[in-house]
Amino acid sequence: MRIFFISVAVALLFMGNTGAYAQAGMTDSQVIQYVQDGLKQGKSKQQLMMELSAKGVTTEQALRLKQMYENGEISADSGQTKTVTDTSRIREEAATEKKAEEAKPQESAPAQAPAENSMADQVFGRNIFTNSNLSFEPNTNVATPENYRLGPGDEIIIDIWGASEDIIRKEISPDGSINVPGLGIISLNGMNIADAKEYLKSELSRIYADEGNKIQVTLGKTRSIKINVMGEVMVPGTYTLSAFASVFHALYSAGGVTDLGSLRNIMVTRNGKTVAKVDVYEYILQGKTSDDINLQEGDVVIVPTYEAIVKVEGKVKRPMKYEMKADETVSTLLKYAGFFAPNAYKNSVRVIRQEGREYSVATVERDKFGAFKVMDGDVVSADSTINRFSNKLEIKGAVYRPGVYEFCEDINTVGKLLKQADGLLGDAFTNRAVLYRQRENLTSEVLSVDVKGIIDGTAQDVELRKNDVLYVPSIYDIKSIGNVYISGEVVKPGTYPYADNMTLEDIVITAGGLKDAASLVRVDVSRRMKDNKGTHAIDTVGQNFSFGLKDGFIVDGEPGFVLEPYDQVFVRRSPGYSEQKNVTVDGEVLYAGEYSLNYKNERLSSLIERAGGLTAFGYAKGAKLTRVANDHEIERMRSVIKMMKRELGESLVNSLMMELDSVFTVGIDLEKAMKNPGGDDDIVLREGDVISVPEKTSTVKINGAVMMPNTVTYLEGKKVSYYLDQAGGYSQNAKKTKKFIIYMNGEVTKVKSRSKKVEPGCEIVVPNKVKQNRIGEVIGYATSFASLATMIASLANLLK
Structure with a gap:
């Protein structure tokens, strides 16, 4: 397991292994693999430590591997080096895993998913040592502090210039001394850097006595120190840190404190004596760092259990749990919580405390905040002010x-x-x-x-x-003062506020005046019936008035007719008003283009006559009329498509590409219409119609379930059977009795016999034997108003 390997095999095994070794050492990869295999076999940490020690793993190798892990240069899963690893994340995962191991229920107890803590249930400050952006690492690129004490591993640099030029670099030996040429052994162990500088200058002046010489003593590479972090931390153990490391950096390296750990009474012991006590709250709230002392070789950082955890809730600025010392009061707790929120009741707080088998409640008044001491488990509540005003x-x-x-x-x-x-x-x-x-x-x-x-x-x-x-x-x-409503042939119909003495002329002008289509002889006003003192029901439900207008003024009816609240004015459309209704004729006519209808019932033959008749190339039987659907027809289209989806299935209808089109084709026989004007074939035109007269086409298409779909030359008098033979006859799956013909004018006719008449430009379609319920019936409904050509072409392709 990756996180377990990092936290145990490196943090505990490697950092704690300082003994002598008996036989030849192992390579880095072998050490990593050995630990991985041992963990998989269930070996304990202590057993792995002893076995690696016996195999000759050196202290230097262990420290180097540990540093490589912390720098993310070795993969925990494979033992191979890698380029990028978030070491802070690894440390957090290790701490998280340890907490999870400690929190595991007994085998007999059912496992339960841990509840996610809200901010109010967290202990203030406890996450400071798990924040990846706050590592407390010492800065080694600054001048060495004067009180820094030298020890084995520190490097001393002596610069001499002037009459003599020399540089002496010496590392303090394990016995605490350096060997200076010309002077011999000089002991520096335990000296602070300031005293060491003066001492070395004094000793070197004996061999560099010339007054022209200057001597400068500085500290080069600093040593690493081993310290122990014990108690309630996530990963207790021995850590190798920089000699400049502080208490906070040691706690960060150990993963921070556990849920039982104290942030207020962290102790640093040196040679069996307590040399410092650290209160993290003083750093968080005041920025005080004087207690965060630099550690020395062999120091022990001890995190004891907390004395008291007190929860503050309600109307404070930072409601959550706080670690309190034994002598701290409600006043101190409120200071930690940022004091009261703006809407808090500030004259008292409520303290709930467990005493023996029961809880007790205490109301602490404002003047007692500094005297009331809190205890472990207390819950302090600040209420809000009452939602009332005093003035x-x-x-x-x-x-x-x-x-x-x-x-x-x-x-x-x-x-x-x-x-x-x-x-x-x-x-x-x-x-x-x-x-x-x-x-x-x-x-x-x-x-x-x-x-x-x-x-x-x-x-x-x-x-x-x-x-x-x-x-x-x-x-x-x-007083209910209703609005006045006006509709019909006015520029801005709608509802307008009533005003005293408002007349019919006023409301017409307010509505923007009359439209061009407005009737000047018929404007109606409807008035509601009301009798507030009536004692019987009435049969009349409304009172109506009619007027004639000219230039916006009443000329027929009571002049200056005064309106009342809730009156409704209807300006009628003149029956003698009609806008132009345009149709279009294109193709093989003498004068193609747009025409305005002369009469409401003007017919097809009349329009063709006005267009100069057909040219010598025009094919009357192939003429087609395209019509714009009105609202009623569009609604019918929508209903049929919906019915088709229900009957045939939505996927089939979608494959037919049936769309709700505003334009559809009307099957016409222009030849008969021109021969018999006013007859049944001479249909009445309406606005938006487009009549297209094509050139005569001399081919016939054969499509669908035939051996070879084909297009052949039209031969007058030839029957359907002839053209089917030109396509190789029926295919094996042909539905012979359901074949149909699509004519150029958009008409679709079922072929009931092989002798059905064929015309130039038509298409003969033979369906496949695919069972589709009511396809023919649905197509029959749709052809009167759907896009027929699109639908038939899609259906033919589907049935091939």
């Missing part, structure tokens, strides 16, 4: 500045409140205003106020109380 007045309705006002000496009567609101609007109803008042028991009462009398001085002003609400109604609030 609020409100005025609504027909005043210039409605809203909330302060109840005070200057605004304590109705008259003063009206003045503060800049007085009444012009539409205010002053005979009676309403004052809503809340009694002491929180029930409400309503008082009547004579606003007009108070303003005139004829009535006594009314004293106000806190939370009073004064409502001054508008005359429009107490």
Whole structure:
């Protein structure tokens, strides 16, 4: 397991292995593979440590492998080197895995999914050492602190210039000394860097006595130190860190504290004595770093269990759990929580505490915050302020500045409140205003106020109380004033607000005036019936008036007819008004183009005659009429396509590419229409029609379930059987009795016998034997208004 291997085999095994080794060493890859295999076999950490020690793994190799793991240069899964690894993520995963192992239930207990903690259930500050953006790594690119104590592994650099030029670089030996040429052994162990500089200058002056010489002593490569991190941390053990490392960096390397660990009383022991106590809260809240001392070789960082965890909830700025010391109070807890939120009740808090078998509750007043000590498990709650005002007045309705006002000496009567609101609007109803008042028991009462009398001085002003609400109604609030509706042949039909003395002429002008199609002899007004004092039901449901207009003024009816609320005006369309209705004729006619119909019932033959008749190349039997669908026909199309999907299946209908088209083809016989004008074949035209007269085509198509679909020359008098033979006859799956002919004019005819007449330009289609319920019936419905050519072509391709 990858994370287990990193956290145990490296952090514990390698960093803790410092013994002597008996036989030849192992390569890096062999060490990695050995640990992986051992873990898979179930070997313990201690057993692996002993076996690797016996195989000759050196301390230098172990430290180097550990550094490679931390730098992400070795893959935990394969033992091979790799280029990029997020070491902070690995460390967090290791800590997470350890927490999961500790939190595993007993085998007999059912496994339950852990609940995700909210912010309120987290302990403040505990995530500081698991933050990948905050590693507390020491900065080695700064001047060496004067109190830095030298030890084995530190490098001393001595620069000499002036009369003599020399550079001496020496690493302090394990016994704490360096060997300087000309001076011999000089012991520096335990000296701070400042004292070491002065001591070396003094000793070197004996061999570089010339006054022209200058001597500078600096620290080069620093040593690494081993420290132990113990107690309630995620990964306790021995760590090799920079000599500049601090307590915080050691805790970060160990994965941070556990749920039982303390952030307030972290101890650093040196040679059996406590040399520092670290309170992380002082760093988080005050930025204090004086207790975050630099560690030395052999130091032990101990994280004890916490003394008290107290939860604060409710109306504070940062509601969550906090670690508290034994002598800390509610006042300290509130400081950690950022004090009260703006809407908090600040005069007291509630503390719930477990005492023995029961809970107790204590109300801590504001003056006792600094004296009430919190205990482990306490829950401190800050309530919100009551949603009430102690000095609020409100005025609504027909005043210039409605809203909330302060109840005070200057605004304590109705008259003063009206003045503060800049007085009444012009539409205010002053005979009676309403004052809503809340009694002491929180029930409400309503008082009547004579606003007009108070303003005139004829009535006594009314004293106000806190939370009073004064409502001054508008005359429009107490009187229903309906709108006036106008429709028909006006520029802007719609609903308009009623006004006193509004006439019929006024509403017509307001609606933008009459349209060109408006009737000047018929404008109707409908009025609702009302008798507020009536005692019997009436049969009449409305009253109607009719008028004639000229230039927008009444010329036939009561002049200056005054409208009433809710009147409805209907401006009729003149029966003698008609807009042009255009049709188009194209193809083989003498004068192709757009024409306006002369009559509502103008027919096909009339239009062709107006277009100069057919040219010598025109083919009357192939003429086609394309028509724009009206609303009723479009709705029929929609219904048929829906029915086809239900009967034939949606996939089949979709394959036919049937679309809701606004244009469809009407089958015509132009030849018969021209021979018999006004007859059944001479259909009546309507706006948008397009008549297309093609050239005569001398071919016939044979398609569908035939041996070889073909296009052949038309021969007059030849029957369907002849053309089928030209396509090789029927195929094996042909549905012979269902063949049909598509003519150039869009007409579709079923071939009931082999002698059915064939015309130039037509197409003979033989369907396949594919069972499709009611296909013929549905096609029959659709051909009257669907895009016939598209549908038939798609159906033919589908059945091939």
